[in-house]
Amino acid sequence: MSTPMIKLDHMSHTYEDENGQTVYALKDISLEIQPGEFVAIIGTNGSGKSTLAKHFNVLLVPTEGTCEVLGMRTDDPANLWKIRQNVGMVFQNPDNQIVAAVVEEDVAFGPENLGVPPEEIRQRVSDALARVRMTAFAKHGPHLLSGGQKQRVAIAGILAMQSRCIVLDEPTAMLDPMGRKEVMDTIRQLNQEGITVIIITHFMEEAVQAGRVIVIHHGEIKMDGTPREVFTHVDELLELGLDVPVPAELAVRLRRKGIPLEGDIISKEELGDALCQ
């Protein structure tokens, strides 16, 4: 078996509140994410999901237990840059993560800092922009791009670092439906090319596209499974203050009204099949 991309072993993260009390933002989390997985993390505001994601590229280190990225412990400062090169992060606000005045220079920022030779940087930048379908905008000013395009530039910056894992913290929260679709299409395609994708989202229609869904609540893992395994627990998810995909909720409500529907239903197609038999 290959080395896990991410491995958490009884990991906790605590901080002190204003009264000096110890608060667990994350509590005793054990988790493995394998290379090539597409994982969605869902949970309410304050559940700890962003805190969790920040451990994956050493923006935070565990206060108890361990976090390993490709077998490297994140609490060893010697591993810091190696880990950050392998795990790139995309944040919610597209305007907060663009540093250069021209798109291609922004994408080149990472490899330049790694000391990659100029010829290779040029190659990496043009490859990265092609993979996120932004080649036509290489010479543009980032401020003229839409939110979805800016997020794709941020993703290109990570690709230019040749990172193996991308962690996205609500990358579509500020985008319109078209921008959201652009970003999700790009993420799916990169995952198919072998990149490990971890996305934090409040949009259930995005979470169902992942191969695995992890539900965080009060700093602990409540559920961990395929979208089908997770989203058929409609009542539990609603109880936790989360949404469920509309077809899944409809199936539960119809069964409750006495309409027998077969199978686990999470998509409109499955609902259609069950109803139109």
Place this chain on the structure above:
Amino acid sequence: MSIKLEHVTHTYGLGSPFEKTALHDVSLEIESGEFVGIIGHTGSGKSTLVQLLNGLLQPTQGTVTVDGMDISQKTKEAMQMRHKVGMVFQYPEYQLFEETIAKDIAFGPRNFGLSDDEIEDRVKEAMEFVGLDYKTYADRSPFRLSGGQMRRVAIAGVIAIHPQYLILDEPSAGLDPAGRREIFAEIQRWHREKNITVILVSHNMDDISRMASRLIVLSQGQICIDGEPLAVFATEQETLHRAGVSVPPVTEVLQYLKGRGLPLQDRVHTVEEAADSIYQCIRGKGHA
């Protein structure tokens, strides 16, 4: 009583090489007491429109009037009128700046020259409205709150100026589903109890369809749809698609099922109503 736009055009950078017309010849009247949803993709002119509604931008051509008063005038009366229009920007929590929550909420009323007693009443009322206990939170720093709570403080700051017209730009972005439901329940209550006019700008069709009595869709700086939301979703799919916006998820599922031959009623607001609609359709056919 209304906000009225007459043949309003707004051009940024007029006369410069970067001249761009964001709104083109828009006429619109929003009556007092309405709950209006405004939707459109990035660059459609939404933000320009709402900034014109409360006088942050001036029309290049045409006029914007609030209760009959042209708010582009520099007169005292026009300024007073602009106070009637409250605006909650995107991510309003980034605009908090005072050292205590009570002071931050008091900023608006204080600038309007109210007495200390009146200000305190306004702050208490606004905090109660957004569900923050006055005793517990008044003297705390707003910067120690969670994102959802900070947003409540920011909304309370606008509520405290007692706007007659409340404009909200994406008030639920980045909030979890429970937080979204709470904020909207508060806004709906405010709309009902105080009869204020709400103008909600959102990417989320679901929110608009559940709350708004009128839907305005902007595309390329013009209004391309103006109607009752459920009627629009049922009949204007083509125009919506061209404007780059989509019907709410629940409508999408019902329209899909209809396309597969289930003769069901697809004008519903909620998942609950959708389940009823499917149930009636199936039972009607004598299936179950």
